[in-house]
Amino acid sequence: MSHKTTAILLISCPDQKGLVAAIADFLYQHNANILHADQHQDAELGLFLMRVEWDLQGFDLDLVDFNTAFAPIATRFQMQWRLASSGSKPRLAIFVSRYDHCLADLLYRYQAGELNCNIPIIISNHTDTKWLADAYGIPFQHVSIDKNNKADAEATQLAILRHHHIDFIVLARYMQVLSSDFIRHYPSRIINIHHSFLPAFHGAKPYHRAFERGVKLIGATSHYVTETLDDGPIIEQDVARISHRDDLDDLIRRGADLEKIVLSRAVRWHIENRVLLYANKTVVFD
Template sequence: METATLLISCPDRKGILSEVTGFISKNNGNIINADQHIDSQKQIFFMRIEWDLNGFQIEKEKIKEAFKPIADKFHMDFSLHFSSEVQNVAIFVSKYDHCLYELLYRFKAGELKGNLKMVISNHEDLKPIAEMFGVPFFHFPKNKDNKLEVEKEELKILRENSIDLIILARYMQILSDNFVKQYRNRIINIHHSFLPAFVGAKPYHRAYERGVKIIGATSHYVTEELDQGPIIEQDVVRISHRDSVEDMIRKGRDLEKLVLARAVKWHLENKILVYGNKTVIFE
């Protein structure tokens, strides 16, 4: 079954839901999923609607055009996606391998629906793992002096491969503002703390020092400000005074890989709408 999905946000007004569903029904589309949300504080309407294209009376190529009058009427931001389109994906890593393994496994098992085109790293340590799974590995050594230079090469290879989504799977480098701008809301990072607690380096060490009783992990879109982008998913695990920093790092690994994998899955299935610095997840 091929489906189309509309992601919509606009100022809240009477009649939006009726017009959008009417558009699909009149054209003989069978709605499979519809989910909407109204931010009543900011009066914004959000919607994700997915329908079966089989029997739909508008050709795929013309749906966008046909929908435009409704979009204009309600001042909508919208995007249209087809289940037949699959995104191209690049994973960035440094030396930690647990998130990389998890992603490689899930792409291979078909749980994550995307073309995993490459693994990029500033170190060579994880090359054998990428190769185990038959994914091309590119080594781009980086330091403060050559960072922008190297990023140019990275951007070139990403463009050449039409990469749609970049996953930072415990990538220990900060991307430049220029890099981030070119992949706005298309770079997902995993931060090993329960944001906004412990922004920046060594969150487990700081959690240990503070004596917290629960630790967490956060997946978010990358913005120019470190660890400040829209949060996609978070999860936590209980710890106690018995847990050393090493225990926390170990327990945290299991969180990190799951929290990252969930965010990637939702992104690839067009289930995330970003607005302001927040996300709506149409799970």
């Protein structure tokens, strides 16, 4: 809820001595007022990850010149890095089918100012959720999908996404499996919510299978979509206790609350550039 405009620098590189000193000194030389700095070292992989956020007020380097100014350090330490600013909102497309609880939750949070993004379009293979899009004033586009038109439908979806300059996609209980080709257009930029505690019950009908297996907790998992189903880097998970008093409908109802919370956290962290990826895992600097 800060009203400051900030810059966020995300770095991933081999761990080496002098790294933090070089970065901190660079920012200090340009009069950065650092608000948050988090770092993580993976000892086993010899990897260094960092997120640093500073107030742009007083920072004496124009962001368009950042690349040039930072390049020597980045080269010296073999960094993979990315600069973001809270001033430029990423553009989000939400995909949804019939279940509308995650969509309703995201739209409420968006309207309440919790999600610092723009949502230019909602895409659905059904029309059931159009009323929600209307209530929140978000354009809604119906792209119907059946066994025979899948490739065409994805082509249509991709065209819509391009038209709206979409930066990332949220699958808010979207019940279609995306093709590898589609996923390659948005690598590490499609967030899914799966209604189980992955890797338990990946694939179809997780609540049914959880009920049958007699687990004592149900879960939900938000992850980036990769070409292997339900196998992408996990951003967030949570669970809720159930008992024999809960039947399958109770699991589905209670799971819906988990899904909303877990997905909305993942989306917010992604928007706020808090998620770093490595080795099919995430580091979340929350």
